[in-house]
Amino acid sequence: MGGLALGLFIFSVLLSFLGYELPTALIWADVIVVLGFFGYYTYSQKIGAYVTKRLLEAGVTLFVIATLTFGLLRVIPGGPFDEEKALPPEVKASIEAKYNLDKPIYVQYGKYLLGLAQGDLGESYKYLGRPVSVMIAETLPPTFQLGIFSLIICYLIGIPAGLIAAARHNSWVDSTAMVGAISGVALPSFVVAAVLILLFSFEWSLLPAALWDGPTYYILPVIALGTRPAAVIARLTRASVLEVIHSDYIRTAKAKGLGYWTILFKHVLKNSLIPTLTFSGPLISGLLTGSFIIEFMFAIPGMGKHLIQSVTNRDYPLILGMTLLYSAILVLANLIVDLLYSYFDPRIKLDK
Amino acid sequence: MGTRTTTPTTSIIKPKGKSLWIEGYHRLLKNKASVVSMVFIVLVCLMAIFAEELSPYPFDEPHVDDALVPPNSTYWLGTDSLGRDMLSRIIYGAKMSMSVAIYTSIISLLIGGIYGAVSGYVGGKLDSIMMRFVDILYAIPTLVLLILVKVFFDAVEIFDDPELKALVGILAALSVVGWVMLARVVRGQVLQVKQMAYVEASHALGARGIWIVVKHIFPNILGPIVVLLSYQIPSNILFESFLSFIGLGLQPPYSSWGVLASDGWRSLRSFPHLILYPSLILFLVILAFNLFGDGLRDAFDPKMRGKQ
Numbered sequence: 278m279g280g281l282a283l284g285l286f287i288f289s290v291l292l293s294f295l296g297y298e299l300p301t302a303l304i305w306a307d308v309i310v311v312l313g314f315f316g317y318y319t320y321s322q323k324i325g326a327y328v329t330k331r332l333l334e335a336g337v338t339l340f341v342i343a344t345l346t347f348g349l350l351r352v353i354p355g356g357p358f359d360e361e362k363a364l365p366p367e368v369k370a371s372i373e374a375k376y377n378l379d380k381p382i383y384v385q386y387g388k389y390l391l392g393l394a395q396g397d398l399g400e401s402y403k404y405l406g407r408p409v410s411v412m413i414a415e416t417l418p419p420t421f422q423l424g425i426f427s428l429i430i431c432y433l434i435g436i437p438a439g440l441i442a443a444a445r446h447n448s449w450v451d452s453t454a455m456v457g458a459i460s461g462v463a464l465p466s467f468v469v470a471a472v473l474i475l476l477f478s479f480e481w482s483l484l485p486a487a488l489w490d491g492p493t494y495y496i497l498p499v500i501a502l503g504t505r506p507a508a509v510i511a512r513l514t515r516a517s518v519l520e521v522i523h524s525d526y527i528r529t530a531k532a533k534g535l536g537y538w539t540i541l542f543k544h545v546l547k548n549s550l551i552p553t554l555t556f557s558g559p560l561i562s563g564l565l566t567g568s569f570i571i572e573f574m575f576a577i578p579g580m581g582k583h584l585i586q587s588v589t590n591r592d593y594p595l596i597l598g599m600t601l602l603y604s605a606i607l608v609l610a611n612l613i614v615d616l617l618y619s620y621f622d623p624r625i626k627l628d629k
Numbered sequence: 630m631g632t633r634t635t636t637p638t639t640s641i642i643k644p645k646g647k648s649l650w651i652e653g654y655h656r657l658l659k660n661k662a663s664v665v666s667m668v669f670i671v672l673v674c675l676m677a678i679f680a681e682e683l684s685p686y687p688f689d690e691p692h693v694d695d696a697l698v699p700p701n702s703t704y705w706l707g708t709d710s711l712g713r714d715m716l717s718r719i720i721y722g723a724k725m726s727m728s729v730a731i732y733t734s735i736i737s738l739l740i741g742g743i744y745g746a747v748s749g750y751v752g753g754k755l756d757s758i759m760m761r762f763v764d765i766l767y768a769i770p771t772l773v774l775l776i777l778v779k780v781f782f783d784a785v786e787i788f789d790d791p792e793l794k795a796l797v798g799i800l801a802a803l804s805v806v807g808w809v810m811l812a813r814v815v816r817g818q819v820l821q822v823k824q825m826a827y828v829e830a831s832h833a834l835g836a837r838g839i840w841i842v843v844k845h846i847f848p849n850i851l852g853p854i855v856v857l858l859s860y861q862i863p864s865n866i867l868f869e870s871f872l873s874f875i876g877l878g879l880q881p882p883y884s885s886w887g888v889l890a891s892d893g894w895r896s897l898r899s900f901p902h903l904i905l906y907p908s909l910i911l912f913l914v915i916l917a918f919n920l921f922g923d924g925l926r927d928a929f930d931p932k933m934r935g936k937q
Contacts, residue, residue, distance in 0.1 A: 338768050345765075349777060353784040459923075463916035465867055467874050467890060468908040471897060479898055566772035566871075573875060574894070584773070585875065588780045600777070603770040611768075 285310050290425060315616065322619070331615070335608045339601060343393065344386075346600050350593050351382055376402065389597070398601075399594035403587075409598040413580060419489045420579035423571065424564050426495060427503040431560070435507040436546075436553065439514025444541055446519065454511065461508025466567045470501035470574045487576040498575045502567050506560050513556055517549040524548075551622055554614060561610045565603055649929075653852070656928040663924025666917035673914055677723040684717035689882040697900055707902050709892060715903070718884045719910055725885035726914075729796070730865040733803035734858055740804065741811025742854070748812070749819030750842060760816070766809045775868065778802040779877050795879050799872060803865050814857055818850035825849075852929040859925050863918035870911055886911045 289307050319328045364372070373379045377388055392399055398409035442454035477497060478486035485494050521527060522545055530540050572581035580599065587595035657663055676683060685705075686692075692712035700707045706715035748759040766774070782798035822828065828845050836844070866886075872878035873887025874894070881888055886907045893904025 338765050341765050342769055346777065349781055353781055459919055460912075460916060463863070463912050463919055465870060465890075465908075465911060465915075467871075467894070468904075468912060471890075471894060471904050471908065475897060475901055562770050565770045569772055570871060570875060584776065585877070588776055596777075600769065600773050603773050604768050607770055608768050 281310060281314075290429065315613070318616065318620065324619075328612075328616075331612050335605075335612065338608055339605060342604050343390070343597060343601055346597055347386055347389065347593075350591075350596060351385075353591075376400075389594075393601075398598040401592055401595050403590045403592045403595070409594045412583060412595065413598055413602060416578060416580045416583060419577050420568055420572065420581065422495070423489075423498055423502060423568050423577065423579065424561075426499045427506070427564055427568070428560070430499055430503040431507040431510055432553075434503070435510025436514050436550075438507075438511040439516075439553075440518055440541070440546060442511070443515045443518035443522065446522075451515075455515070458508040458511040458515075461504050462512070464504060464508075466501050466505060467570055467574060469504050470497070470571060473497045473501055474574075489575075489577045489579075498571050498577060501574075502564065502571045505567070506563060509560075510553055510556065513552050514549065517552040518545055521545050521549040547621070551618065554617060554621065557614045558607070558611045562607055565606065649852075653928040657924050660924040660927065662920045663928075666921040666924070669913070669917045670921060673723055673917075674727060676720055677727045680720050680724045684714070684720040686714040686717045688717045688721035688884050689713060690717075697896075699900075699902055706906050707900075709903055710896065713882075715889075715906060718889055719886070719906060721884040722886045722889055722907065723910070725796075725879060725883065726866055726869055726887070726911075729799055729803070729869045729885070730862045733800055733807055733865045734861045736800065736804040737807030737811055737861065738854070738858060741808035741813075742815050744808065745812035745815030745817075746819050746842065746846070749816035750823065750838070750846070752820075756816075760813075763809055763812055766805075767813075771806050771868075772871075774806055775802045775872060776877060778805045779872065792879070792883050795883070799869060799878055802872070803868055806868070807861060807865065811854075811857065811861070815850065815854065818853055819846055822846050822849045856922060856926045856929060859918060859922035863915040863922075866911070866915060866918075 286307055289303055292303075315328075319325050370379070377385050380388075389399065396410075398413075401407045401409055401412060404412070438454050438458065442451045442458075445451050474486045474497065477484045484497055486497070488494055489498075527540060527544060530544050535544075568579065569581035569584060571577070572579040580602075583595060584599050586592070587599060680688075690713065692708060692714070694712065695704065695708050696712040697710055698704060698708050698712075700715075704714050704716070706719065708714055709718070744759065744763075748756045779798050779802040782801050783794070788794040788797060823846065825845075828841060831841050831845055869878060869885060870887030870890060873885050874891045876891065879885050879888050881892060889907035890904055890911070893900070893902075893907060896903055
């Protein structure tokens with residue numbers, strides 16, 4: 278079941294990386310298989326109560342975030358329709374009436390929550406008549422792709438680099454990998470992006486410097502976004518592999534006469550992945566932050582542009598929608614990471 | 630009965646040997662990368678402190694005839710589109726970037742430290758309420774939180790001076806983001822130390838809460854916190870440059886490394902030297918802080934002792 282879910286997921290990611298527009302059916306199949314896997318896992322491990330509790334907590338967290346953000350936005354002086362070109366008072370009044378801005382704050386808040394409960398994020402104030410959910414849905418795919426590709430690249434580079442460095446501890450391989458890693462940690466993504474564009478786009482004209490139209494367009498942004506987290510993962514993996522290598526059961530495995538690579542992959546790697554997994558929460562948060570700047574630099578039509586524009590435009594529903602969406606992604610990612618812990622390491626009990 | 634004194638007959642035996650701090654300090658000095666980084670950081674700090682004296686030109690003085698010249702003998706690192714000397718702007722940028730990073734780290738340490746210590750030490754209901762609040766803040770992605778707080782401070786009319794206003798906004802935004810993690814770490818450390826036998830012994834001898842916190846808990850969690858702080862500073866330098874890069878931080882003519890990089894980004898194709906130098910100094914400073922932090926961790930974090 279887990280293999281099937283993973284396989285289908287990797288298959289669709291590969292397809293989309295090659296630039297194919299995914300058929301809707303495949304996307305739904307992905308969603309169903311992933312949900313089904315987690316549902317089955319929850320059921321078979323009898324952690325239904327735990328998962329329910331976590332989902333409820335996530336709901337409460339999002340509710341509090343919505344309230345805090347709503348409050349913060351109303352405290353900020355200046356409304357969404359105070360522009361340099363003042364509107365006639367009647368027009369402004371009728372616009373404010375349409376969006377309930379003339380009503381007391383608690384009425385606005387109540388109406389917003391009511392809409393939220395029905396899955397309605399409201400309409401944008403700036404792009405009149407455009408529902409926030411549609412605006413987000415339109416810009417979600419590039420951001421999502423950028424994030425997923427970078428995540429995969431981070432793990433594909435970071436984990437092997439860390440493993441090899443630790444396996445060849447104190448050799449030149451180790452030092453090279455670690456000098457690379459610590460340099461990578463110190464590189465802001467905009468610096469990487471600037472250097473990549475300068476070299477690959479301007480100097481050698483190999484890859485496009487902007488937009489999001491196919492595989493060649495993905496390479497530079499994904500590298501720029503993934504460099505720093507990959508370096509962090511390499512360092513984490515190395516530290517935790519070193520710790521595992523010196524443990525008793527590895528010595529036992531060596532004494533039994535198991536082959537070097539068997540020990541490294543079957544025993545060491547599997548047992549040292551937990552700290553790497555722990556980092557996934559902050560990693561996803563970091564990718565969300567980073568993707569914002571990368572989208573800005575590579576002119577990628579993703580969600581990032583809405584975030585800053587909505588804030589300067591005082592587009593309340595859009596700001597709230599963006600904040601809630603970003604937070605929901607983070608909260609859900611953390612829940613999935615916690616479930617994965619117990620999947621990879623059955624010693625970890627989930628019910629507390 | 631009655632003549633026996635309670636003072637022990639033998640004098641208290643003073644253990645021979647070095648204190649943990651001195652031992653750690655010696656370990657730190659043995660780590661070459663850390664020492665080099667430390668020297669570099671001190672130099673950059675000095676550069677920031679004596680920015681006025683060191684920079685060849687005022688940071689906002691335009692030399693219109695010499696706009697966008699590449700590095701030469703008059704302008705060692707070239708000039709920007711208004712003919713402002715790049716070297717001077719980088720030196721002034723050090724002042725801004727470093728002070729923002731250091732101040733925010735101290736502010737978040739104060740808030741997070743006190744919050745985490747109270748939460749961990751008092752425990753019980755208060756602990757779970759306080760930590761729930763921290764969890765909620767933790768669930769908002771960093772950049773969203775940064776932007777929200779920054780925009781809030783931009784809109785509130787407290788200061789007339791635009792530079793001061795931008796500065797306070799950045800300090801507030803970075804502190805709001807930074808204290809959350811520190812609160813978690815401090816709480817965890819306090820919880821750990823609270824269970825130690827020496828704390829219990831002090832309790833049994835009649836010591837009160839404040840005394841225990843100041844005398845026993847604080848010195849014992851200082852190591853990990855100093856280590857965390859040394860990682861917090863580069864991450865704040867990075868966040869400041871992020872904010873300035875997307876135009877939410879300081880604005881030209883004021884100078885920070887993020888502002889300079891953002892300026893350089895606009896003319897990347899024709900004048901790459903404009904983004905090269907600020908990026909280079911950003912990279913070197915963050916690298917130095919990370920290397921120094923690694924050295925500190927290996928030297929002072931007891932859990933890491935004995936490991937590579």
